[in-house]
Amino acid sequence: MKTMGQQPIIRFDNVSKSYDSDTVVLKNIQFSLERGKFYTLLGPSGCGKTTILRIIAGFEKPTSGDVLFDGKRMNDVPANERQVNTVFQNYALFPHLNVFENVAFGLRVKKRREAEIRERVSEALRFVNLSGYEKRQISEMSGGQLQRVAIARAIVNDPDIILLDEPLSALDLKLRTEMQYELRELQQRLGKTFVFVTHDQEEALAMSDEIFVLDDGMIQQSGTPVDIYDEPINRFVADFIGESNIVEGTMIEDYKVKFNGKVFDCVDGGMKPNEKVDIVIRPEDLEITAVDKGKLVVTVGTQLFRGVHYELSTTDRDGNEWLVHSLKKAEVGMEIGLDFEPEAIHVMRLNETEEEFDKRLEAYGDDEHAD
Amino acid sequence: MQTRTRGSLIPYSLWIAVFVVAPIVLVIYYSLLDLNGNFTLDNYKNFFSSSYLTMTLTSFWYAFLITLFTLLFAYPTAYLLTKTKHKQLWLILIIVPSWINLLLKTYAFIGIFGLYGPINAFLEVFGFEPTQILFTDFSFIFVAVYIFIPFMILPIFNALDKMDRSLVYAARDLGASSWTTFRRVIFPLTIDGVKSGIQVTFIPALSLFMITRLIAGNKVITLGTAIEQQFLVAQNWGMGSTIAVFLILIMVISMLFTGNRTRGGRVR
Numbered sequence: 001m002k003t004m005g006q007q008p009i010i011r012f013d014n015v016s017k018s019y020d021s022d023t024v025v026l027k028n029i030q031f032s033l034e035r036g037k038f039y040t041l042l043g044p045s046g047c048g049k050t051t052i053l054r055i056i057a058g059f060e061k062p063t064s065g066d067v068l069f070d071g072k073r074m075n076d077v078p079a080n081e082r083q084v085n086t087v088f089q090n091y092a093l094f095p096h097l098n099v100f101e102n103v104a105f106g107l108r109v110k111k112r113r114e115a116e117i118r119e120r121v122s123e124a125l126r127f128v129n130l131s132g133y134e135k136r137q138i139s140e141m142s143g144g145q146l147q148r149v150a151i152a153r154a155i156v157n158d159p160d161i162i163l164l165d166e167p168l169s170a171l172d173l174k175l176r177t178e179m180q181y182e183l184r185e186l187q188q189r190l191g192k193t194f195v196f197v198t199h200d201q202e203e204a205l206a207m208s209d210e211i212f213v214l215d216d217g218m219i220q221q222s223g224t225p226v227d228i229y230d231e232p233i234n235r236f237v238a239d240f241i242g243e244s245n246i247v248e249g250t251m252i253e254d255y256k257v258k259f260n261g262k263v264f265d266c267v268d269g270g271m272k273p274n275e276k277v278d279i280v281i282r283p284e285d286l287e288i289t290a291v292d293k294g295k296l297v298v299t300v301g302t303q304l305f306r307g308v309h310y311e312l313s314t315t316d317r318d319g320n321e322w323l324v325h326s327l328k329k330a331e332v333g334m335e336i337g338l339d340f341e342p343e344a345i346h347v348m349r350l351n352e353t354e355e356e357f358d359k360r361l362e363a364y365g366d367d368e369h370a371d
Numbered sequence: 372m373q374t375r376t377r378g379s380l381i382p383y384s385l386w387i388a389v390f391v392v393a394p395i396v397l398v399i400y401y402s403l404l405d406l407n408g409n410f411t412l413d414n415y416k417n418f419f420s421s422s423y424l425t426m427t428l429t430s431f432w433y434a435f436l437i438t439l440f441t442l443l444f445a446y447p448t449a450y451l452l453t454k455t456k457h458k459q460l461w462l463i464l465i466i467v468p469s470w471i472n473l474l475l476k477t478y479a480f481i482g483i484f485g486l487y488g489p490i491n492a493f494l495e496v497f498g499f500e501p502t503q504i505l506f507t508d509f510s511f512i513f514v515a516v517y518i519f520i521p522f523m524i525l526p527i528f529n530a531l532d533k534m535d536r537s538l539v540y541a542a543r544d545l546g547a548s549s550w551t552t553f554r555r556v557i558f559p560l561t562i563d564g565v566k567s568g569i570q571v572t573f574i575p576a577l578s579l580f581m582i583t584r585l586i587a588g589n590k591v592i593t594l595g596t597a598i599e600q601q602f603l604v605a606q607n608w609g610m611g612s613t614i615a616v617f618l619i620l621i622m623v624i625s626m627l628f629t630g631n632r633t634r635g636g637r638v639r
Contacts, residue, residue: 057544058543059543079543080543085544086541088537088540089537092540095560096559096560105555109545109551109555110546
C-alpha cells in the first residue's frame with residue numbers, strides 16, 4: 001500500500017534498558033518489524049515485553065541502542081509526536097468523558113474540524129460494532145465494550161502502528177476467545193502493524209504472524225507460531241509454548257539420538273558426536289499402544305478428561321514424567337507402551353544462539369519450515 | 372434494628388439542634404431587633420446601603436484573591452508531592468503547621484514582617500531602606516494564603532493520588548502535550564479535590580477577622596471584621612446578626628456552587 005521501500009516500519013538496533021546498574025530490563029534487543037503484520041511479544045511477567053512496548057510508544061527511552069521508525073531515529077521523539085497508538089491493559093479510558101469524546105480525544109487534540117471528528121469517530125465506532133453508544137458514559141459499559149472503545153480510540157487516529165498491552169487479560173475466557181478472532185480480523189481489515197504483548201501462549205499462537213519469545217530481557221526465539229511450536233530453540237521456549245515433555249539425551253550421530261537408555265531415529269543433526277542435548281516430544285505426538293510395541297514403557301499416574309482428549313500423566317521406569325494427550329482411554333495404574341514417529345522428536349542443543357539454530361535447521365531441514 | 376439506629380442518632384440530633392439550628396435561629400431573631408430591642412427590618416435596609424455593600428464586595432474580593440493564590444500554590448505542590456518518593460512524609464510536613472494555633476502563627480508573622488524583622492534586615496544588607504511590610508494588602512494575603520495552603524493541598528493531593536496514572540499515558544499516547552494533558556485530563560479528573568479545597572478556603576476567608584486586625588492593621592474590613600465590630604465595639608447586636616445572616620447565606624450559596632452531587636453530601 002505505502003511505498004516506503006524495504007525499510008522496516010520499526011527497527012530495534014541493539015537496544016538495552018536498565019534503571020540502575022543492577023536492574024537490566026532489556027539486553028541487546030535486535031529486531032525488525034514489517035508493515036502490516038501482527039507481531040506478538042510473548043513471555044512471563046518481568047521478561048521485558050512491556051518495556052519494549054513502552055519504548056515503541058515513547059514512554060521510556062532506551063539506555064543504549066537505537067529505535068528506528070521507517071529508518072528514522074526515534075529515541076528522542078516524545079510519545080505525543082509518534083504515529084503510534086496504544087490499547088492499554090486496563091483500557092485507560094477517560095472516566096470524565098463519554099464514549100464519543102473518548103474516541104474523539106486524539107482528533108480534538110490535533111484540532112481537527114468538528115465535521116471530520118464526527119465522521120471519523122462514528123466510522124471507528126462502527127468498525128468495532130459500537131454504533132449508537134456515543135452518548136454512553138464509560139461507567140455504563142461492560143468489559144468487552146470498554147475493550148472496543150479502547151480499540152476505537154486507537155484506530156480513529158489512523159496510526160502507523162497499534163500497540164496492545166495485554167488487552168484481553170481482564171476479560172473472561174469466552175469473551176477473550178471472541179476478541180482474539182475480532183482483533184485478528186480487525187488487524188487484517190486495517191492492514192496496520194500490530195504489536196501485541198501477552199503472557200498467554202495460546203493468544204500468541206492464535207493471532208500472530210510472528211512471535212518473539214522473551215525471557216530475562218532477551219529475545220529467546222522469533223518466528224511464526226508454527227515454527228516456534230514445532231522447533232523450539234531451547235528448554236525455556238519448549239516449556240513456555242504449549243505442553244512439552246523435555247528429557248536430557250545424547251546425540252550419537254546425525255539422525256540418531258539416545259535417551260531413556262535407547263537409541264532412536266530422529267530427523268535432527270549438525271551436532272558433535274555424543275553431544276549432550278535436550279529432547280522435546282509434544283504430548284499429542286505420543287500414542288498409546290501395547291507394552292511390547294511401545295518405544296517407551298510407562299505407568300499411568302492420573303488421567304483427566306479434557307473434552308477433546310484425555311490428558312495422562314505417566315512415569316517411565318527411570319522416573320521421568322511423560323504427559324500424553326490421547327483420544328484413547330487408559331487404566332490408571334496400568335503399564336502402557338508409548339509410540340511416536342521420528343519426526344516427533346525435537347532435539348535442542350544447549351546454549352545455541354538463534355542464528356546458529358536457524359543455520360542448522362536449514363542444513364538439516366527436516367521439513368517444510370526450512371524456508 | 373430500626374429503633375436502635377434511631378436511638379444512636381439522638382446525640383447527633385441534639386448536637387445539631389443546640390449548636391447549629393438554635394444559633395442560626397437566634398442570629399435571625401437578633402437580626403430583626405433594633406438597638407432598643409424592637410422588631411424592625413431597618414438592619415436589612417442598612418445592609419443594602421453603599422457602605423455595607425462595599426464591605427461585602429471587599430470581603431469577596433479578598434476571599435477570592437486568597438483562594439486564588441492558595442490554589443495557585445497548592446495545586447503544583449500537591450502535584451509534585453504525588454511524584455515524590457516519600458509522599459506521605461512530605462504531606463505530614465506540610466500539614467504539621469496547620470496544627471499550630473492560628474494566633475501564634477499570626478504573631479510570628481508580625482515579627483517576620485515588622486520594621487525590625489528578618490526581611491527588612493535582609494533588605495538592608497542590599498542597601499534598601501526598611502519598609503513597612505506589615506499592614507499592607509500584600510502581608511494580609513500572604514499570611515492568609517500561608518494559613519490556608521495545607522487545607523487546600525490535602526483534598527487536591529488525595530484527588531491526584533487517586534487518579535489512574537495510565538490515563539496520563541493514554542493522553543500522551545493520543546498526541547496531547549503535557550499542557551493539554553493537564554488541561555483535558557488531569558485537571559478535570561481532580562476538579563472535585565479543587566472544589567473541596569476552594570470550599571475550605573473561600574468560606575473561612577470570607578469571615579477572617581483576627582488576621583485583618585493583626586496583619587492588615589484594620590485597613591481591610593471584611594464581613595468577619597464588621598461582625599466583630601458590631602458586636603464588641605458598636606454593641607449593635609442587631610446589625611451584627613444581620614451581617615451574619617448574609618454571611619451564612621453566602622456560605623450556603625458558595626457550597627451549592629462547589630458542592631459535589633455524586634458524593635451524596637449534605638449539600639443539595
